[in-house]
Amino acid sequence: MAPVFSNPSSAIPTRTIRVGVIGTGFGASVHLPALQKIPFVEVAGICSRRPDRALMIAAQHGIRKTSTDYREFLRDPDIDAVVIASPPSLHHAMAIAALEARKHVLCEKPLSRTLAESRDLVRLAEQAQVVAMVNHEFRFEPARVYAKQLIDLGYLGEAQSATVTVYRSTLNDPHGVAWDWLMDESKGGGMLRAAGSHYLDALRWWFGDVKAVSGATSTMIRQRRFADSHEMGTVSADDNFAVLLKFTSGAMATVTYSATAAFEAGEQIILSGSDGLLLMTGDRKLYGAKRGGQLEERELPADLTDEVSPTAHPLAGPTELLLRVWIGSIRTGQTASPSFSDGMKVQELMDGAVRSSQLGRWIEIERGRFQNY
Numbered sequence: 001m002a003p004v005f006s007n008p009s010s011a012i013p014t015r016t017i018r019v020g021v022i023g024t025g026f027g028a029s030v031h032l033p034a035l036q037k038i039p040f041v042e043v044a045g046i047c048s049r050r051p052d053r054a055l056m057i058a059a060q061h062g063i064r065k066t067s068t069d070y071r072e073f074l075r076d077p078d079i080d081a082v083v084i085a086s087p088p089s090l091h092h093a094m095a096i097a098a099l100e101a102r103k104h105v106l107c108e109k110p111l112s113r114t115l116a117e118s119r120d121l122v123r124l125a126e127q128a129q130v131v132a133m134v135n136h137e138f139r140f141e142p143a144r145v146y147a148k149q150l151i152d153l154g155y156l157g158e159a160q161s162a163t164v165t166v167y168r169s170t171l172n173d174p175h176g177v178a179w180d181w182l183m184d185e186s187k188g189g190g191m192l193r194a195a196g197s198h199y200l201d202a203l204r205w206w207f208g209d210v211k212a213v214s215g216a217t218s219t220m221i222r223q224r225r226f227a228d229s230h231e232m233g234t235v236s237a238d239d240n241f242a243v244l245l246k247f248t249s250g251a252m253a254t255v256t257y258s259a260t261a262a263f264e265a266g267e268q269i270i271l272s273g274s275d276g277l278l279l280m281t282g283d284r285k286l287y288g289a290k291r292g293g294q295l296e297e298r299e300l301p302a303d304l305t306d307e308v309s310p311t312a313h314p315l316a317g318p319t320e321l322l323l324r325v326w327i328g329s330i331r332t333g334q335t336a337s338p339s340f341s342d343g344m345k346v347q348e349l350m351d352g353a354v355r356s357s358q359l360g361r362w363i364e365i366e367r368g369r370f371q372n373y
Helices: 026-035 051-060 070-074 088-101 115-128 141-152 191-208 316-332 340-359
Strands: 016-021 041-045 065-067 081-084 102-106 132-134 158-169 210-218 224-225 230-236 240-247 254-259 268-273 276-280 287-292 362-367 367-373
Touching: 016 026, 016 070, 016 316, 026 041, 026 051, 026 081, 026 254, 026 316, 041 051, 041 070, 041 367, 051 065, 051 362, 065 070, 081 088, 081 316, 088 115, 102 316, 102 340, 115 132, 115 268, 115 340, 132 316, 132 340, 141 191, 141 276, 141 287, 158 191, 158 224, 191 210, 191 240, 191 254, 191 268, 191 340
Parallel strands: 016 041, 016 081, 041 065, 081 102, 102 132, 158 254
Antiparallel strands: 158 268, 210 240, 210 362, 224 230, 240 254, 268 276, 276 287, 362 367
């Protein structure tokens, strides 16, 4: 790995790394307890626009500092690094403030609302010479990690095709999940960004860079109730999407996702190549077949299946593993993935899929710029 710091003293090899967390939703339920399990890491502060929420979380976890102003929070010299776990519409401004303050950054996905915003953050992270990563924690799910290991060992042969099919019932009921930023396109909402970003990142990780993208999005539930109200709000963000990818290698992939299914059928991922096929039906089930053979369950390596407390959030385990990579990179000054650059490339695919839906044509991705295909 290439060093991210031109000055080796920018690394933090021995002392405790002091991390601030912005956000008391996913940040408090997943990032905060995961950070507290990592040796020589201190959660030095919590920031939320709701002071009562920040004070409550701080009291529960023994955190010394609270703030309602992220700019002031990020100027604190007693904070070395920051986790940004706010809604996507705030990522750009918060990450800029963190990078200008020379803080190491772990940002929730998607990295931003637009490709232009993502390019800003990649450039500023390079200038700041800090470790800047995106929380694509699904890379650390056991079945996906093992699939990556097998692909790298040549199990598939030449990668040819991938299919991701997901049917969730999460947003089926307009009176179920209340209206919030996820339903607002202008705030970075929508399932393409919320869930599709994970699948697009995984497909790039498994199969490499993408040459062209085509896509379509739709909003099937157009009204959703407001929290603590019987009134209904208009949904502007997608709840169903489909994306088709062409990789530079010649391989292809499709992603079909519905959050409004009547039945929770879950996900199925198939990765196919000239010599083999891998099939995933969840985060801990992987099946494989070689050419001419039978499809059989592949036992996951023991080092990938450490049990997480049943009371923990389902994403606590993979998030902790990603956080350990981030902290390790801060200590050594080495680059790590998924980086801001990875997040930018995923944003490019999402923006390309939306543009394809609007124009009804393929969008070619060449040198970081959209072109008609």
